[in-house]
Amino acid sequence: MADGLSDLDRRVVSRASLLVSIGAPRLRRLGLTVSDPFPTPELGLYELLRSEHGDDAAHGRYNALLRRLVSFERAAAIRGSRGA
Numbered sequence: 001m002a003d004g005l006s007d008l009d010r011r012v013v014s015r016a017s018l019l020v021s022i023g024a025p026r027l028r029r030l031g032l033t034v035s036d037p038f039p040t041p042e043l044g045l046y047e048l049l050r051s052e053h054g055d056d057a058a059h060g061r062y063n064a065l066l067r068r069l070v071s072f073e074r075a076a077a078i079r080g081s082r083g084a
Helices: 004-011 015-029 042-080
Strands: none
Touching: 004 015, 015 042
């Protein structure tokens, strides 16, 4: 997640920064400082994956990245609820 936050701060379009942009609302609620997210990050991430891996692999890779984001958000929420 740190790479995505850093890339977003520098306005670098990357898988990580687009993923952080997708999760920005929840990540902010969890206490992370998130720069101005990219517009339409879902489409941007999918298009980036499609350009890197082709149509056949893009969908699966997109969903895998979203699962990682959700997993991070859930872990951060649990950690925050424990006061750690």
